Amino acid sequence: MDKYEYYKALGIDREVYDFATRAEERLYDRFKAADDMAELCQLKVLDAFHKEQVQEACLSGSTGYGYNDLGRDTLERVYADIFHAEAALVRPQITCGTHALALALMSNLRPGDNMLSVSGRPYDTLEEVIGIRPSQGSLREYGITYDEVELKDNGDFDLEKIKERLSSDTKLVAIQRSKGYSSRRTLSVEKIGECIDYIRSVRKDIIIMVDNCYGEFVEEIEPTDVGADMAVGSLIKNPGGGLAPVGGYIAGRRECVENAARRLTSPGLGKEVGASLGVMRSFYQGLFMAPVVTASALKGAVFAARIYQELGFEVLPDADEARYDIIQAITFHREDALISFCRGIQAASPVDSFVTPEPWPMPGYDSDVIMAAGNFISGSSIELSADGPLKEPYSVYMQGGLTWPHVKYGIMNSLQYMVRDKVVDRDMLK
Numbered sequence: 202m203d204k205y206e207y208y209k210a211l212g213i214d215r216e217v218y219d220f221a222t223r224a225e226e227r228l229y230d231r232f233k234a235a236d237d238m239a240e241l242c243q244l245k246v247l248d249a250f251h252k253e254q255v256q257e258a259c260l261s262g263s264t265g266y267g268y269n270d271l272g273r274d275t276l277e278r279v280y281a282d283i284f285h286a287e288a289a290l291v292r293p294q295i296t297c298g299t300h301a302l303a304l305a306l307m308s309n310l311r312p313g314d315n316m317l318s319v320s321g322r323p324y325d326t327l328e329e330v331i332g333i334r335p336s337q338g339s340l341r342e343y344g345i346t347y348d349e350v351e352l353k354d355n356g357d358f359d360l361e362k363i364k365e366r367l368s369s370d371t372k373l374v375a376i377q378r379s380k381g382y383s384s385r386r387t388l389s390v391e392k393i394g395e396c397i398d399y400i401r402s403v404r405k406d407i408i409i410m411v412d413n414c415y416g417e418f419v420e421e422i423e424p425t426d427v428g429a430d431m432a433v434g435s436l437i438k439n440p441g442g443g444l445a446p447v448g449g450y451i452a453g454r455r456e457c458v459e460n461a462a463r464r465l466t467s468p469g470l471g472k473e474v475g476a477s478l479g480v481m482r483s484f485y486q487g488l489f490m491a492p493v494v495t496a497s498a499l500k501g502a503v504f505a506a507r508i509y510q511e512l513g514f515e516v517l518p519d520a521d522e523a524r525y526d527i528i529q530a531i532t533f534h535r536e537d538a539l540i541s542f543c544r545g546i547q548a549a550s551p552v553d554s555f556v557t558p559e560p561w562p563m564p565g566y567d568s569d570v571i572m573a574a575g576n577f578i579s580g581s582s583i584e585l586s587a588d589g590p591l592k593e594p595y596s597v598y599m600q601g602g603l604t605w606p607h608v609k610y611g612i613m614n615s616l617q618y619m620v621r622d623k624v625v626d627r628d629m630l631k
């Protein structure tokens with residue numbers, strides 16, 4: 202068997218294949234580390250399944266009010282176990298990551314309270330939730346004020362400034378683990394823990410919420426292991442394992458989770474209602490698969506970093522750095538490169554491979570954006586996907602990959618398209 206023949210059939214040139222193969226050979230240690238992490242996290246997940254006695258009856262759902270939904274209630278205990286938390290809310294009625302974060306904030310803050318972000322400006326979509334950009338229904342409209350402390354230039358928390366800004370009105374501190382679509386570095390759980398310890402040494406009674414999107418199962422520990430009151434995320438990212446079709450979660454202290462449940466449903470009803478419909482099997486199976494899927498995505502991110510840094514582009518993080526989330530940024534400083542990259546990823550997708558991504562004026566962005574995503578679950582970013590705004594510095598953010606062979610081929614194909622479109626010279630691959 203000549204492996205190249207299979208790649209050739211999918212449009213990959215020999216030079217691209219050889220270049221990618223050499224890159225992969227230099228990553229065996231990183232891949233071993235990713236597999237080791239998947240192993241630990243797989244056992245952690247399995248242990249929770251055993252402890253909570255996940256059984257066949259959990260896999261079918263309820264309708265109507267959803268009283269006594271065994272699958273839903275058991276799954277929430279499984280999440281709580283994995284996060285070493287008192288409780289969790291894991292629901293298809295939480296529509297996305299932004300909704301989960303908005304829910305955690307709106308349910309735990311009251312008029313007159315202050316919220317302080319200590320990892321700089323939060324993820325784009327939270328600006329309207331908070332009211333940084335004026336918006337109907339924002340926290341600000343409810344009389345909740347907002348403050349933020351930038352990370353220092355070296356990426357560390359600015360503890361002195363945090364101490365200064367912690368006022369008697371500060372009720373909740375928000376920390377974003379992943380860099381998201383910014384140019385800073387992602388925070389390790391360990392570093393988040395140090396910041397939490399510091400904040401608690403100043404003020405004991407503050408609620409600390411961590412935006413955990415893209416971070417789940419990348420490290421051995423989660424923010425709730427280092428003192429966060431809530432870890433919040435999306436099920437169409439890491440913990441859904443690519444199978445969850447919708448949903449979000451909040452894991453943490455019982456009172457905080459109960460507040461969120463009462464806001465999601467209603468005071469008096471809380472976690473007791475909320476039919477799980479037909480999604481329980483995919484929630485369980487996705488969570489079971491999530492450690493290995495996350496490792497595939499992580500390998501893809503490191504592989505992309507290796508390839509594109511070797512070709513002279515800026516990558517963040519680089520191929521040798523420790524990783525705390527699955528996002529890879531590559532900066533091209535060239536519009537044609539960004540477009541070729543995304544088209545190559547799209548053409549490698551299992552779904553909609555024949556579609557050509559075009560830049561378009563996406564609502565909420567001040568420039569055109571190009572996106573590549575040929576997904577089974579619409580908008581899922583644990584599946585291989587890439588996007589970037591068409592403006593300097595022409596960075597692409599790529600993430601996801603349900604299987605390592607697919608993400609490997611996808612990144613090879615992005616390079617193939619760069620060669621085809623004459624962004625990368627064949628000689629550079631020698």
Ligand SMILES: *Cc1c(COP(=O)(O)O)cnc(C)c1O
Binds near residue numbers: 299324377435
């Ligand atoms: C994806 C993401 C969100 C928002 O999630 P959506 O599901 O897109 O609404 C929030 N914060 C971070 C860091 C994210 O990566």
